[in-house]
Amino acid sequence: MGSPSFFSRRLPPLWLLLLSPWPVWTQALPAATPSGPPGAPDCPEACVCAPGGQANCSGRALPAVPGGLRKSVRILLLDHNRVRALPPGAFVGAGALLRLDLHENGLRWVHAWAFWGLGALQQLDLSANQLEVLVPGTFVPLRALRDLSLAGNRLARLEPAALGALPLLRALNLRDNELPALARGLLAGLPALDTLRLRGNPWACGCALRPLCAWLRRHPSSAPEAETLLCVSPGRLTFSPLAALPDAAFSRCAQPLALRDLAVVYALGPASFLASLATCLGLGSLLTACRARRHRAAAAARHPLKRLPEPGSGTASPADPGSPAAGTAQA
Structure with a gap:
């Protein structure tokens, strides 16, 4: 029978692990799979997943949202990447996502349907990006949202239709943007809001x-x-x-x-316009007719009609150049 050094040279590493004492084996097993390797079936490619559904994709220079998202992902960390745009359905498959971190990506454009399917999302961080406008309906699917950060962007206007009605939103961060005011009705759709941060706006x-x-x-x-x-x-x-x-x-x-008042304006506005138009057309037609009649009367006064001789009469007008009287007058 060979010495232990012989076995250590001949046996594969896995058999050495199995032949180790039981306490050592139980400690080595968790160390072998601490968080799930990148590219695992339930982990997005190029990310590292940890127990509890956290997918860490931070600081990996990713140009887009990684594929392979699954319902097992509860937390998705995409900060410090290069995701410049969010297309429609950017997070398809991650319907159970609770927290999404996209800060410091240079993000410039978010499609109105980018967050569709994230009805369970509670925290969304879009801070430190380059967003200038948010189109209507952007956050409409996020009915469970409780914390939204838009700080450090270039927003000069934020329409109520972009936020929509977020009945559970408690914290809204709008620091360090270019907002001169908040549009009327923006805060009316946030009944649970108890923390609003506004510093750093003109x-x-x-x-x-x-x-x-x-x-x-x-x-x-x-x-x-x-x-x-x-x-x-x-x-x-x-x-x-x-x-x-x-x-x-x-x-x-x-x-x-x-x-x-708005109902009265919308009801009477078209009728008043049509009545005014008909009145203007009638007055214009009457004025045109009066002017034409006046012009005809003035023309008749300047050029009266010449009186013609009656048919069959033997006398000729003295003014007729062909008459004998005209010839005698000329002689």
Whole structure:
């Protein structure tokens, strides 16, 4: 029988592991598969997966969302990559995703259907990108969303239709964008919002800022940075705190029409237009007819009709060049 050194030279490494003492084997097994290798059946390619459904794809210079997403993925970390655009259905197969991190990708464009199928998503980080506009319907599928960060982008306007109605959203981060105001109705669709971060935007204290100032007065504890929010324009209100602006400061701003007023406008508007058009056409026709009649009367006064001789009469008009009288007159 050979020595132990002989077996160590002849047996494969796997058999050496099986022949090891039991405690050593039980410690080596978890170390062999700690988080699932890249490219595993339940792990996106080029990512490293950990127990609990976390797929770590951070800092891998990925140009697009990796394929192979499965329902076993609960957390998808795609930060510090090169994902410049999100096409329709970019996350197909990840219907159980709870957290999605896309910050610092240079992201410039998000299709309105990019997040379709992510009805369970609760946290979405799109910060530190280059988004300038969000099209209507972008976040409509995310009915379970609780935390949304759009900080550090280039947003100059954020339409209510882009956010839609997010009934469970509690935290919204809009820091360090280019927002001069928040569109009317943007915050109305966020009934559960209790944390709103707005610092680092060029707020313009005009009529468009009235809804935001009213919201800040009604929810003083929901905007922890409200005391630091200052106007950068116009001149007389520069450096005025937003939270200190009363509703009287917007007294010269036109009030929006109520729904009843809008209904009246839409109902009477077309009828009034048609009536005005018919009146204008009638008056124009009457004025044209009067002018034509006046011109005919003036022309008749300047050039009266010559009186012609009656047929059969032997006399000729003295003015007739062919008459004898005209010949005698000429002689």
